[in-house]
Amino acid sequence: MTALAADTFTDASFTIASDTDSDAGGWMLKLDGAWITQQIGPVDQKLRALVLPAQGKAIIEIGDVSSLDTAGAWLIHRTELALIDRGVEVDCRSAIPAYARLLETVRANDAHCPEPPEPTNAFVAMVERVGRATVDAAVEARDLINFLGHSVIVLGDSIIRPGRIRFTSLVHHIEQAGLNALPIVGLISFLIGIVLAFQGAEQLSKFGAEIFTVNIVAQGVLREMGVLLTAIILAGRSGSAFTAQIGTMKVREEVDAMRTIGLDPMQILVLPRLWALVICLPLLTFYANLMGLLGGAIMATVTLDLTFFQFVRQLSGAVTLWTFWVGLIKAPVFGFIIGLVGCYEGMRVSGSAESVGRMTTRAVVEAIFLVIVLDALFSILFAVLGV
Secondary structure: OOOOOOEEEEOOOEEEEEEEEOOOOEEEEEEEEEEOHHHHHHHHHHHHHOOOOOOOEEEEEEEEEEEEOHHHHHHHHHHHHHHHHOOOEEEEEOOOHHHHHHHHHHHHOOOOOOOOOOOOOHHHHHHHHHHHHHHHHHHHHHHHHHHHHHHHHHHHHHHHOHHHOOHHHHHHHHHHHOHHHHHHHHHHHHHHHHHHHHHHHHHHHHHOOHHHHHHHHHHHHHHHHHHHHHHHHHHHHHHHHHHHHHHHHHHOOHHHHHHHOOOOHHHHHHHHHHHHHHHHHHHHHHHHHHHHHHHHHHHHHHHOOOOHHHHHHHHHHHOOHHHHHHHHHHHHHHHHHHHHHHHHHHHOOOOOHHHHHHHHHHHHHHHHHHHHHHHHHHHHHHHHHOO
C-alpha cells in the first residue's frame, strides 16, 4: 500500500485524524467529537481537504464520536462513497449500535439525483405542449359527454318518477341559486339597459333617429343580453358553488360513504342542482329583461325627452312575441349546462383542498365558455329559421 502522510484536523467540537495503520492493514480514519448539523460547515471543509488513498483498504472508526445526527452520518457516508469510487475497500466501525443504525438508514435512503434532461428545441417544446393540451381537452370532452348522458338519464327518470326528486333539497337550491341572486341580476341588468340606451341614443342622434333607441334596447335585452348576462352571473355564482360543495364532500369522502350505504350521488347531489338551475334561470331571465327595459326606459326618458308611455308605445311596435320567447327558450338550456359543468367538476375533485380551488376555477371558465358557444349556435339557428 502506498503510504500517506498523517492528517489531523482538530476543532473545539470535533477531530478528524487519518494515517496508515499497519496493524489493521490499511488506511485509518478516526473521528471523534460532535458530528451534528451545527458543525456541518467546518466538518465538510476538513473532510474535503483529506488526501484519500487510491487503493487498498480503508477503516473509518467512529466509536469515539460523542454525538451524531443525520447531517454527520451523511458526511461519513459521502466519504465512504468517495473511497469506493477510488477502488478502496471500506470498513466502517462503530461501537455504538445507534450510530450504526443511523448510518444504515442514510445508506438505504441515498437516492442519486437523475441526470438533468437535455434541453429541447423551443419549437418542439411548444408543439408538445399544444399536443398535450389537445389530448387533455379531448379526454375531458369525452368525460363531460359521458356525464351528460348519465345526467340526462337521471333527469328523464325523475320526470317519469317524480318521487325520486328530493324536494327539500330542490327548494333549498332554488332559494340559493334563484332568490338570493335577484339583487345582483337586477342591478346588472338595470345598468346594462342604461348603457344600451345611452350608447344607442348617442349613435342614432347622428342620423336623427333617436326614437329607435327603444328598438335597440328591446332587441338587445330581450334576445341576448338578459339571458346571457344572467347565465354568466349564475355560472360564476351558482356553478362555482356547486363545484365547491360537491368537491368538499369528495375530499371528506362523503360521496364514497353515500355509495357505501347504497345511495346514488347523482340523485342526491346532482339531480336537485340541475333542476334548480333549469327552473331558476328562465325566471331570472324574465326578471332581468324587466330590469333591463326599466333601465333603458329611464335613460331614454332622460336623454331623448320621451315620456314613459311613449317609450312603452314604441316598445310595443319594436318587438314581437318571438322576441320575448327567444331569450326564454335559451334559458333552461343554459341553466342545465351550468349545473352540469358545476357538478361534473365537483365530482372530479381529488383528495386535496387545492384540487377544490382548481376545479372551481375550471367550472366557471368552462360554463361561461359553453354558454357563449351555445348562445352563438342559438343565434345562427334562429337566423336560419327567420325568428
